[in-house]
Amino acid sequence: MRPTLLLLPFLVACGSLGTDPDAAAAREVNVYSHRHYDTDAQLFEAFTAATGIRVNLVMADDDEVLTRMEQEGANSPCDLLITSDAGRLGQARMRGLLQPIKSAELESNIPAFLRDPEGHWFGLTMRARVFVYNKNKVRPEQLDDYKDLTRPEWKGRVLVRSSENLYNQSLLAAMVAHYGSEAALAWAEGITANMARTPKGSDTDQLLAVAEGIGDVAIANSYYVGKLMSGTEPEKAKARETLAVAFPRMGPFGTHVNVSGAGVARSAKHLPEAIALLEFLVSEEAQRLFAEGNKEYPVRPGSLAEVLQRFGTLDPDTLDLAQLGLNNATAVKLFDRAGWR
Amino acid sequence: MVRYSRPLLPWAIGALVLLLLAPLTVVVTAPFHAPAPEWAHVFRDVLPVHLLETVLLLTGTVLLSVVIGVLSAWLVAAYAFPLRGLMRWMLVLPLAVPTYISAYTYAALLGPTGTISLWVHDRSSFRPDIVDLPGLIVVLAVVLFPYIYLPARAVFASGLREQLEAARMLGAHGSRRFLGVAVPLARPAIVGGAVLVAMETLNDYGAVKYYGIRTLTTAVFRSWTGLSDLGSALRVALILVVLVTLLLWVERRSRIHRRQATDAIPMSRQRLTGARATLASGWCLLVLFFGFVLPGGKLLLDAATPQPAYTWTTDLIALRNTLGVATGAALLTLLIAVLLIFLLRHGQGSWTRGLVRAATLGYAIPGAVIAVGVMTAAGTIDRQAGLSFTLIGTIGLLLYAFTVRFLAVAVQPMQGSLARQHSEVDDAARMLGASPLRTFLHINLPQLRPAILAAAMLVAIDVVKGLPLTLILRPFNFDTLSTRVFEMARIEQLRETARPALFIVLCVLPPLLFLDRQLARSEG
Numbered sequence: 001m002r003p004t005l006l007l008l009p010f011l012v013a014c015g016s017l018g019t020d021p022d023a024a025a026a027r028e029v030n031v032y033s034h035r036h037y038d039t040d041a042q043l044f045e046a047f048t049a050a051t052g053i054r055v056n057l058v059m060a061d062d063d064e065v066l067t068r069m070e071q072e073g074a075n076s077p078c079d080l081l082i083t084s085d086a087g088r089l090g091q092a093r094m095r096g097l098l099q100p101i102k103s104a105e106l107e108s109n110i111p112a113f114l115r116d117p118e119g120h121w122f123g124l125t126m127r128a129r130v131f132v133y134n135k136n137k138v139r140p141e142q143l144d145d146y147k148d149l150t151r152p153e154w155k156g157r158v159l160v161r162s163s164e165n166l167y168n169q170s171l172l173a174a175m176v177a178h179y180g181s182e183a184a185l186a187w188a189e190g191i192t193a194n195m196a197r198t199p200k201g202s203d204t205d206q207l208l209a210v211a212e213g214i215g216d217v218a219i220a221n222s223y224y225v226g227k228l229m230s231g232t233e234p235e236k237a238k239a240r241e242t243l244a245v246a247f248p249r250m251g252p253f254g255t256h257v258n259v260s261g262a263g264v265a266r267s268a269k270h271l272p273e274a275i276a277l278l279e280f281l282v283s284e285e286a287q288r289l290f291a292e293g294n295k296e297y298p299v300r301p302g303s304l305a306e307v308l309q310r311f312g313t314l315d316p317d318t319l320d321l322a323q324l325g326l327n328n329a330t331a332v333k334l335f336d337r338a339g340w341r
Numbered sequence: 342m343v344r345y346s347r348p349l350l351p352w353a354i355g356a357l358v359l360l361l362l363a364p365l366t367v368v369v370t371a372p373f374h375a376p377a378p379e380w381a382h383v384f385r386d387v388l389p390v391h392l393l394e395t396v397l398l399l400t401g402t403v404l405l406s407v408v409i410g411v412l413s414a415w416l417v418a419a420y421a422f423p424l425r426g427l428m429r430w431m432l433v434l435p436l437a438v439p440t441y442i443s444a445y446t447y448a449a450l451l452g453p454t455g456t457i458s459l460w461v462h463d464r465s466s467f468r469p470d471i472v473d474l475p476g477l478i479v480v481l482a483v484v485l486f487p488y489i490y491l492p493a494r495a496v497f498a499s500g501l502r503e504q505l506e507a508a509r510m511l512g513a514h515g516s517r518r519f520l521g522v523a524v525p526l527a528r529p530a531i532v533g534g535a536v537l538v539a540m541e542t543l544n545d546y547g548a549v550k551y552y553g554i555r556t557l558t559t560a561v562f563r564s565w566t567g568l569s570d571l572g573s574a575l576r577v578a579l580i581l582v583v584l585v586t587l588l589l590w591v592e593r594r595s596r597i598h599r600r601q602a603t604d605a606i607p608m609s610r611q612r613l614t615g616a617r618a619t620l621a622s623g624w625c626l627l628v629l630f631f632g633f634v635l636p637g638g639k640l641l642l643d644a645a646t647p648q649p650a651y652t653w654t655t656d657l658i659a660l661r662n663t664l665g666v667a668t669g670a671a672l673l674t675l676l677i678a679v680l681l682i683f684l685l686r687h688g689q690g691s692w693t694r695g696l697v698r699a700a701t702l703g704y705a706i707p708g709a710v711i712a713v714g715v716m717t718a719a720g721t722i723d724r725q726a727g728l729s730f731t732l733i734g735t736i737g738l739l740l741y742a743f744t745v746r747f748l749a750v751a752v753q754p755m756q757g758s759l760a761r762q763h764s765e766v767d768d769a770a771r772m773l774g775a776s777p778l779r780t781f782l783h784i785n786l787p788q789l790r791p792a793i794l795a796a797a798m799l800v801a802i803d804v805v806k807g808l809p810l811t812l813i814l815r816p817f818n819f820d821t822l823s824t825r826v827f828e829m830a831r832i833e834q835l836r837e838t839a840r841p842a843l844f845i846v847l848c849v850l851p852p853l854l855f856l857d858r859q860l861a862r863s864e865g
Binding site for chain 2: 068073164197202204233336337
């Protein structure tokens with residue numbers, strides 16, 4: 001075979017680039033999203049089926065998406081911004097990328113602490129930062145408060161991923177908001193001192209490590225735990241047998257939560273469609289899919305996934321979520337000072 | 342040498358270079374005017390550790406890649422042993438595995454809770470764990486060493502015949518000929534490959550993040566996303582640029598006294614027998630196993646596991662998009678690279694060389710940072726030109742961004758090939774009345790053909806494997822294979838990354854094997 005023939009597929013593909021058979025659809029809404037879940041694709045399909053409005057999607061990381069919206073300015077095709085961090089939504093608002101929306105539907109279904117008071121953004125789902133422990137080695141009474149894990153008896157037993165991870169940053173940002181920087185630093189130092197190993201891998205990796213006895217308790221996001229515990233992969237069977245969940249509190253406050261949420265872009269060219277999609281995402285049907293498909297806590301009361309019910313009751317910290325964004329940089333600096341890799 | 346200039350063409354190309362430089366200018370000048378509120382913290386508490394771990398990772402990866410690449414190249418070029426013919430081309434295969442995929446698969450096998458680690462731990466008290474700095478060095482080196490293996494093999498096989506024959510007649514043994522003669526003479530080729538390994542290592546984000554290693558690239562993201570301080574992030578990016586410029590300077594110095602072998606006579610291979618033959622075959626098999634068979638096998642196994650929610654069409658469309666973008670980016674990059682090469686050969690003095698060097702710095706900067714530069718430049722054009730739409734999110738801008746990023750990859754082989762063309766021929770053509778353009782088209786360009794093809798393949802490979810540019814700059818509803826892998830990895834569904842990852846490997850194989858063949862032909 002002539003070597004140049006090997007390259008034929010490249011040329012064929014180049015010719016067909018950018019052709020899109022469905023481009024003629026009349027009503028559409030353009031979404032920039034940080035969420036990469038299969039559930040979201042299903043939700044958008046259901047929305048299109050119900051309304052005839054086509055959903056166009058760009059998925060990328062939060063900060064990159066915000067920079068892109070900023071540079072696109074008034075010409076930005078984005079109608080709806082979806083992220084998985086309240087802090088980023090607050091930032092998008094401060095940078096003038098979102099517009100306020102008045103919607104009785106949204107306001108009556110989303111608790112006040114999970115949305116922007118002026119309607120710039122709305123929480124769609126909650127994810128809690130929980131403790132996951134080995135049932136055979138740990139009693140849940142030992143795990144009431146996030147601070148418990150800084151006690152000396154936990155030395156060499158705590159598993160948590162790197163501080164590069166946003167959810168660790170939000171957790172510490174919440175502590176800064178409640179207790180101030182000094183106490184938050186003390187917590188970060190206490191956890192660093194008790195780590196079973198230097199932070200590595202993903203949240204799921206921390207859970208598997210607890211099951212393998214590398215440590216006894218992990219700090220992880222609730223939906224990764226939900227996915228693992230409701231999964232069927234044989235190599236994770238041991239984890240499903242040995243792990244249990246505790247909901248630590250932050251002193252007098254509840255368990256730390258962050259949200260996935262959405263806001264309508266200031267530049268939106270399809271405003272009614274964007275609001276329709278937003279309202280659809282808090283409908284009972286969509287909230288159930290978020291819960292069942294992705295094991296997230298719905299913002300709308302009711303419809304919990306079965307696996308989440310087994311974990312116990314989540315009593316979320318009702319801290320103003322804008323605080324997470326405001327204190328994120330402080331949290332990262334504290335992690336650096338604490339030596340939490 | 343006769344030089345004269347027709348003002349129009351060089352100026353047109355100059356304008357083009359400026360267009361290419363726009364995003365780089367944003368990145369390189371931002372540190373001096375963009376606010377960097379957290380810089381004091383970044384400088385004191387972030388940079389020292391991140392710089393240290395960068396240097397450790399870089400040194401380790403480059404050294405290990407050199408050892409694997411040079412030793413394998415020497416065995417294949419200088420000796421005959423069982424399986425040599427097969428190993429000669431198979432040893433380039435690891436380059437088809439992107440570093441982040443290598444990192445994920447190795448962690449799934451040999452990480453603290455990896456399949457192999459658990460198996461070992463069940464039978465002993467030992468728990469293998471590759472997820473740390475030394476582990477990452479191995480994981481990167483076993484897929485990056487072909488950058489060194491390929492050029493070293495070419496030089497060993499055809500460029501050093503006389504010197505090695507002389508050494509042999511003087512009674513030097515194999516190891517002595519290798520370390521004392523071949524390696525020093527092949528140094529420019531080895532250093533050139535090592536610089537590519539270094540750049541890939543510096544640019545990696547997926548693997549270092551997963552392994553919990555703190556590098557300059559993670560410092561860029563920590564500043565940008567963690568501290569919400571793009572200004573500091575760009576300052577760190579500038580440090581990266583300086584570091585890479587330094588590496589490129591080292592590479593150029595190593596070429597200064599290079600005597601290019603023009604009489605490519607294949608080296609006669611010495612036949613190995615007995616234990617030494619087994620050792621040689623064993624070494625090559627071992628390298629191939631860790632660089633390709635193990636990660637590739639793991640991908641195959643995962644890809645074969647049933648995935649109920651999986652739809653082939655998504656990946657097939659992603660495959661089409663990937664191939665399309667790779668081809669488009671390769672063509673555009675080549676076109677511009679050829680223009681630059683023309684400027685280099687027939688343009689005015691040192692400022693052209695300076696411009697070309699500057700325009701190729703994009704390779705030094707993390708893709709996500711290039712994306713910021715490209716978006717800033719495009720946004721400015723949008724506003725200044727009063728466009729009613731935005732250039733951001735068009736395929737054109739994406740291809741342009743790839744050109745900015747990978748121009749160096751295309752220019753380098755062409756520059757090397759051009760240096761081998763004697764300028765006396767140009768001068769003769771010019772004295773006979775041919776214009777610079779005609780001279781270039783009829784004299785220089787035909788001889789550049791193999792280098793141009795090689796450049797195209799290299800760019801296409803980089804685009805297929807590369808991630809952040811597509812992720813940030815893509816149009817609506819536009820997936821490529823690497824964005825598919827990224828999205829699945831992001832939500833910790835590593836098994837679901839296997840199918841698109843396997844497609845990436847398959848896409849990279851044809852251009853890779855083409856490159857290998859082309860080199861092999863010149864080796865005789």
